Structure formats: C-alpha cells, structure tokens
Amino acid sequence: MKLLGLALAAAFTLGAAPADAAPRWTVCAGTCSFAVPAGDYEIEALLTGQTGLDVEARRIALAPVDTRPGRYVHRSVTVEVRTPEGMPSGEDGPGTPGLQVRLTGPAPRPARIIVTPKPKAPRIFVISDSTASDWTFPPKNGWAQALPEFFRAGPSVRNYAQSGASTVSYLADPRYFARVRPMIRPGDTVLIQLAHNDKQTTEDDYRANLATLLDGVRAQGGAPVVVTPPVRHRFGADGKLTPLGLVVNNLGVDLPAVLRDVARQRKLPLLDLTARSQVLVEGLGEAASWPLYLTLAHDGVDDATHLSRYGAEQFAALVARAMRQARLPVARFLRP
Known part of the structure; x- marks a missing residue:
C-alpha cells in the first residue's frame, strides 16, 4: 500500500492533462488557494492521516479519511467556485477570490491536490432556506453545505439556499x-425545499409559488425535485414532535403535506426529508x-431549527439516501 501511495503521489506530480483543462496542483498544508475564475472544478486529493x-464557505467536500502512516487514499469531488462564496445575498461577505481549500479532520496531514476545470459538469442546484444554506461562519451549518461529501467527482452541488427565504x-x-x-x-437537477419561512403564507399562495418555481425550472430544461423541510427540535410532553416541529405554519397549513401533494399531482420526485428527519430525531x-x-453548551445558543x-x-x-431510493439520475455518482 505504501508503494501504491508513492505511485499515486508520482502520478499527481508528473501526470499530464489536456492543455485546455488547465489543471493546477499543489501540496496543501492547512489552507491553500487556487487562482481560478468562477465555475465548476474537479478536486483530486491524495490524503493521508486523518x-x-x-472548500469555499465551509462546504464539506471530502469527509476525513483515516489511514496509517505512509498510506494514502485517493478521493475526488466536483465543486463550484462563485462570488459571493456563501449565501446568494452576500450578507456574509464576498469571500476570497478563487478556490479556497482547507484541510479538516482530527489529525490532518499535508495533502496533494489537483484542481481541473469541469465546465460541462452536471449540476445539482439547491433552492432553499437557512436549514440548507452555506454558512460562511460557524456555528450554523446547512444540510446542503454537507451534501458534496456524499458524491464522488461528477456533479457539482450549487447551493443557492438563502437564510430567511420563503x-x-x-x-x-x-x-x-x-x-x-x-x-x-x-438535465440539471434542482432540489426545491422552501417552507420554514412561509409562516404566514396561505395554502393557495404557497401552491401558486411552488408552481412558479417548478415551471421556471422546467422551462430551462431542468429536472425539479421536491424536498420537504427538515423538522425542528420541538418536542411535546408525549415525546413526539409538535406541529411546529413538523413545520405546520402559523395559519395551520401543513406545508410538508402540501409539498407531498404537489409532487404527487405533478408526478415529480419527492425527497421526504421531513419524514426521514422525524424518524431520526424522535428515535434519538x-x-x-x-x-x-x-x-447552549457547545455553540452558546439553543437553536431548535x-x-x-x-x-x-x-x-x-x-x-x-432519499436520492438513491428515488433513483434520480445523479444518484449514480453517490459514494457507496
């Protein structure tokens, strides 16, 4: 395995790529930056240690590997570079020009990294709210901020979730x-999960807004996918989540139920994150x-959302897991 690791290291150092691909490589120790314009890029990494x-606004591109000294693991992922790096409002600043890569893990070791433009990469767009957002600064994190780590190189997760959006x-x-x-x-996949901030939206308006979003995606040739919202940490005395926890709005509209019905009527794929997260949260x-x-103990605030x-x-x-079970075309890129 050590010989394989050395061979991979040599390949990363000496291997040539097509001239128009303009690959860039470096040995990264901590944080490194690649001076590249906006677009989609494949990152190949030779990792050791833990x-x-x-990348960019704290997006989790690769989960930490755990190797013995002298052993190497090759991983690859496709990511988007954009300005602003985080939420589309730019409220947390534009970020740093180019592609920022940071080593993570309990015992990170220097990594050899190649970055190659992938202008024709398939894309997974995320239209959502703060529960999915790319949060530039801790402690908040969005689920779509972690989604890239579940995909091998191929699709780029383009997360345009915005805090406060309805x-x-x-x-x-x-x-x-x-x-x-x-x-x-x-052919692009577009995940639509908007509900948490539709607190005063009537059911008729909610359905009409969803229709506008879905029709707009289809008009571009995209493939819309309906995603129900994650549950809030709101428990009742019976040990079950309350209606607020299950994202029923202030007018009594069961927003996840409406999303399920819209997906059924339009024959669209449904990723029922509400039901799945309810099972997880109530099960724990x-x-x-x-x-x-x-x-409060870990982050300085109790936040149930x-x-x-x-x-x-x-x-x-x-x-x-829901994408795999729904047999979405991009699911073929999911890691085993």
Whole structure:
C-alpha cells in the first residue's frame, strides 16, 4: 500500500492533462488557494492521516479519511467556485477570490491536490432556506453545505439556499430565483425545499409559488425535485414532535403535506426529508437529538431549527439516501 501511495503521489506530480483543462496542483498544508475564475472544478486529493477537505464557505467536500502512516487514499469531488462564496445575498461577505481549500479532520496531514476545470459538469442546484444554506461562519451549518461529501467527482452541488427565504421572497428578490434560473441547463437537477419561512403564507399562495418555481425550472430544461423541510427540535410532553416541529405554519397549513401533494399531482420526485428527519430525531429522543442542532453548551445558543456540523452531515445523509431510493439520475455518482 505504501508503494501504491508513492505511485499515486508520482502520478499527481508528473501526470499530464489536456492543455485546455488547465489543471493546477499543489501540496496543501492547512489552507491553500487556487487562482481560478468562477465555475465548476474537479478536486483530486491524495490524503493521508486523518484528513478531509472543506472548500469555499465551509462546504464539506471530502469527509476525513483515516489511514496509517505512509498510506494514502485517493478521493475526488466536483465543486463550484462563485462570488459571493456563501449565501446568494452576500450578507456574509464576498469571500476570497478563487478556490479556497482547507484541510479538516482530527489529525490532518499535508495533502496533494489537483484542481481541473469541469465546465460541462452536471449540476445539482439547491433552492432553499437557512436549514440548507452555506454558512460562511460557524456555528450554523446547512444540510446542503454537507451534501458534496456524499458524491464522488461528477456533479457539482450549487447551493443557492438563502437564510430567511420563503417561497414568496425567493421569487420576489432578484438575487435569488431570478439569478439561479438562467444558470440552469437541460438535465440539471434542482432540489426545491422552501417552507420554514412561509409562516404566514396561505395554502393557495404557497401552491401558486411552488408552481412558479417548478415551471421556471422546467422551462430551462431542468429536472425539479421536491424536498420537504427538515423538522425542528420541538418536542411535546408525549415525546413526539409538535406541529411546529413538523413545520405546520402559523395559519395551520401543513406545508410538508402540501409539498407531498404537489409532487404527487405533478408526478415529480419527492425527497421526504421531513419524514426521514422525524424518524431520526424522535428515535434519538429529545435529549440525545440535541447535538444535531445548536446547543447552549457547545455553540452558546439553543437553536431548535439550525443545524450543527454533525447535524448537517446527518441530514445530508438522509437526503443522499432519499436520492438513491428515488433513483434520480445523479444518484449514480453517490459514494457507496
């Protein structure tokens, strides 16, 4: 295995790529930057020790591997570079130009990394709210922020989830759907999960807004996928999640139920994150499920809606499993 690792290292150093691919490589120790323009890129990494990769706005690109000294593991993933790096509002700043790569894990070791442009990569767009957002600064994390780690190289997860967004504001604000829609190419997968902030939206308006989003995606040739929202950490005395926990809004509209019905009527794929996260959270129980969310002891705040890094990874795993079971075309790129 050590010889294999050395061979891989040599291949990363000496291997040539087509001239128009313009690959760039470096040995990264901690944080490194690649001066590349906006677009999709494949990252190939030769990892050792207990090392993973985050990119851009704390997106989890590769989960840490665990190897013995002198042993190497080859991993690859496709990522998007954009400005702003985080949420489309840019409220947390534009970020740093180019592609930022940070080593993660309990005992990270220097990693050899190659970055290659992939302008024709298939894309997975995420239209959602803060529960899925790319949060530039801790402690909050979104489940789509962790989704790239479940895919091998191929599709780029383009996360345009915006904190505070509802079906109303995502359509009304020119920074959101008006920006995302022209990017969508035929065959792109578009995950739509908007519900948490539709607290005062009537059922009729909610259905109409969803129809506008779905029709807009289809008009671009994209493949819309309906995703129900993750549950909140709101328990009743019976040990079950309350209606607020199950994302029933202030008008009594069961938003996940509406999403299920819209998907059924339109014959669209449905990823029922509400049902899956309910099973996970209720199965753990009120106390044991708190680490999925932000807690006073660990994060300085008790937050029953937003996710910890651990929670984001767990909920992203539920989404990835649902994508596989729904047999979405991009599911063929999921890691085993």
